[in-house]
Amino acid sequence: MASHETNPSPAASSKKKKRHSKKRKAIEVTVDASFPGAAAPVVGYFPTGYDPLAAAEPPRVRLFRHEKHHNRVELVVGAPGGGPDFVGRSYAGEAAAPQLCGYALGVLDKATGTLKIVPIASNKILRLEPHFEAQQPAHSQQSAAEAGSSVADTELNRQDLTQAYGTKKDKDKDNKWKSLKEQRNDPSAYLDLDLGESKTTADATDSEASVEVRNIPPYDPAADTSEKAYLFDEIIPKNIRPHLLDIVGHFESGEFGLKGYGSFVSNRVNKLQELQGEDQERLAWILSYITHLLSLLARNSSMSKQKRKEKDQTIRGPMIPQAVHRKLLLMFTEPGSSSLSTEKHELLVNYILVLTLFADDFRSEPTDICVDLKMNRQMLKPYYDQLGCKSVSTGAFKPFFMTLPAPLKFPQQVTRRRRRK
Structure with a gap:
């Protein structure tokens, strides 16, 4: 029996050459240690939609670090004009969840064609949530009525700030408790809970206190x-x-x-x-x-x-x-x-x-x-x-x-x- 050998077509051979002709480009990576004592940048975000760049004045930013545990940081961004402080912690809340990846901040310089990658503080992206500080207690010379009105005003101010800067979850929670308080203070909400008038005799009314x-x-x-x-x-x-x-x-x-x-x-x-x-x-x-x-x-x-x-x-x-x-x-x-x-x-x-x-x-x-x-x-x-x-x-x-x-x-x-x- 005659054996037939198939020769590859020139088109197929050219495709193989093209596949093997691809070469990987070498990229030079250098570690810049010129600033070994510099602090790492801090990265945070506002989940409430607050835009710090929209204000006329820049916000006041403060960074706190734990004395013993240096990887625990707390970022406080103060809104100008007496607004609430936005606080992000690297040890509580969303940042305390298990993390299976690392974060870094990259800065691309198009002129020189270099990309600088630096690690961020605590390797955490901080969630900046509004924080409402409690007001100072009323002065000792104020009356009890003034103190009560101050507490009520504090509660109203907190609700207003929550509606303005709070998350959707906090807004829904405040609306729910507000409706429940209104129903508890409304006597008509208890009309359906009336047990009705029991038919009692004259002797039973005299001993009403002994009814179980x-x-x-x-x-x-x-x-x-x-x-x-x-x-x-x-x-x-x-x-x-x-x-x-x-x-x-x-x-x-x-x-x-x-x-x-x-x-x-x-x-x-x-x-x-x-x-x-x-x-x-x-x-x-x-x-x-x-x-x-x-x-x-x-x-x-x-x-x-x-x-x-x-x-x-x-x-x-x-x-x-x-x-x-x-x-x-x-x-x-x-x-x-x-x-x-x-x-x-x-x-x-x-x-x-x-x-x-x-x-x-x-x-x-x-x-x-x-x-x-x-x-x-x-x-x-x-x-x-x-x-x-x-x-x-x-x-x-x-x-x-x-x-x-x-x-x-x-x-x-x-x-x-x-x-x-």
Whole structure:
């Protein structure tokens, strides 16, 4: 057999020659040590949009360095005209995050064709954030009223400076607290929290001081049916009900499984398909409100602030509407605090259990809600007893159901007498 040899074409050989003909250019790099004692330049930026070059006068710049730790520097840029100081620290805030690269400042001289690269101070790019110094205390001869007005003026000045130079996060935080303070000072915000007038006899009014205040949702002790025992219109106020219908859209669009609803709501959402009109809306209110109450309970569990911040990032579930969130904060948090006290935590669990009874037509199997609350049946038994519920079973080795007999009968507190010695 004859062997055929293929010779490369002249075009292909010319391409190979061109590829191998490329040569790398040598660049001379010299280290200039003529200023060994000179300080490294400091690099910073303003995240608030403040432009120091726009002012008529140049800003006052000061640099502070730690006596023992020389790599810790603090850059202070004072705005002219009595504005706030912008402070950047190399040891706190954004600069304290793990850094996997190094920074340097390059200066290109086009005339000579040289590029000078110098390291920057502390190898950090400083984030210059506005810093508001506290005003001096009022003079001792001023009256208490003048001192109070001075504190109020300081708070207003701080808010004005935040709106002018603050970051978007600080502005949103101030607006949120401002709206919450306005609602706390507005008496009309508490109209929906009225527990109603209880029907008492003449003898009961005489002993009004001895009436026990129970930490449970609004109820009617004289109700003869389970549906009227707890006041549904006060448990879910009418002004927030339009914000509790998103679950219907999630169920009909097929996005329900992606929203992170709890076990109790997921096992009962199919009832929405069987109901129509007002009955469907009523069940949607109940299931949505249970979901938002569980979210509030999960975000305000007793833990440190750092763990609470990490847990907020991992909590799954539909977003709480703003109107509903404000109502929940008014009902279950103390003024000036965003955490739950022991009494408010107990009240919140009682609200959830009462709504589960409404959802199951007052014959509820507590397995699903135990999973959502991360509590077993023995832990929930005191809550059910406090609500006046009773457990029933259809037979041996069958699940227990929680019912709500009417009229309500609450457990009596038994006081044990001490034995005489």
